[in-house]
Amino acid sequence: MNQSQQILLARLLAHRFIPRSDPLARRALVDESFRETLETKLDEMGLVLLENPYAEYIAIGLQPELNDWVFGEGENWLSNNMGLPRDAIALLVVLWALIILPKRERQIARSETVGDSQGDMFGAAKPIAHGEEVAPGVPEDAVYADFGKKLGGKMRFGANLGQLARLGFVVRKNKMIHEGPLLDLMLDYGKLAPRIIDGALAEVLKLNVEVVQDEEADNE
Template identity: 65%
Template sequence: MDTELTTLTARLLAHRVIERGDPLARRALMDDGFRAELDQRLADVGLRLVENPYAEHLAVAMLPELTESVFGSGDAWMNNNMGLPRDGVALLVILWALIVLPKRERQIARVEAGKENQSDMFGAQKPLETGEAVSTGVSEDAVYADFGKALGGRTRFNANLGRLANLGFVVRRNRMIAEGPMLDLLIDYGHLAPRIIEGALSEVLGARREAAQEAAQRNGEEGEGA
């Protein structure tokens, strides 16, 4: 067990994220004794394992009680340890809201639907759906049209988007922004989601949702007409 613990701890620190399906990651999620020792090893250096049943990866983050001593306080407070400027952090939160919030709604809806239709006694232990089945990307051009000027213009927007891609928060493909392995792990859904849903981004997200529904409805009507 000691060798596997050492290997998993080193991989988490070196690679920052590990796929949930990895044998050592699965053991950390299923073996209580192994998980307890892993948690203790990470806690000894001020870290904790970060995972949630909706995410495809595991990662490590700082223990909350060490935040002030590491990041400082007052005017000296650092809002991240990845070199992201303030507009980069703002873009990160926006992309999280546009990609992860809708994904989580779909995942929760599927789980609830599964409970209603569940007939086998072991259904509750089946893995939750993740990946492309529930996660969709957003257009770079659409995000820039909505938020680009507020985030410093095209040059700053592209630079920060590149930083987020390099850090593993997002993946860029053909001018589309998709979820990266870090996006659904290092932002606290329970803490941030209510603020976004009820706060400044609520109107933008609501308008996007309505537009998507209208487009889907139009596509459906066109398909029926054909």
């Protein structure tokens, strides 16, 4: 492992995430040899590189098979390593569904329309969609009106939202909730999206997604 790879690993461990536009992050995404060495070292540590072509950041996470060993087993098993209570996790899933799902649908549709970037040498180093695909924010008051009482009331809602912001999942600005660096990385779209789209939140979220999409159409 060379110094550049050591620096990248140290930065990921210290900062938890770095933007894909960072030179070392970009190299990890386009230089096959560099990435193989990086992933080998992560594997030795029980970690994996977290990235997807739709996200603006990269990060590292725990290998799934080590969850029980790290977080405990049975009644002591923790669903996360960030100290999030259940109502905070529920709020996180709701925000992911309101912010990331509509954005991802647009990104996939755009990718299918213009063709993917596999022929582009640097395609893997950048998100498939760019600035115009940044997820719009959702109003805090609207989210609370729809879900607040089910998620512990006003005090718990505010406290949990603040914790999600501190952890990098969301950004709060002018009473709006925006996508944070980790929101599109730490939740597995392939596993979570079908459960939400076909599950209990489907009907509840449908109206919210349609409202967001209508607003976006009006702004185009």
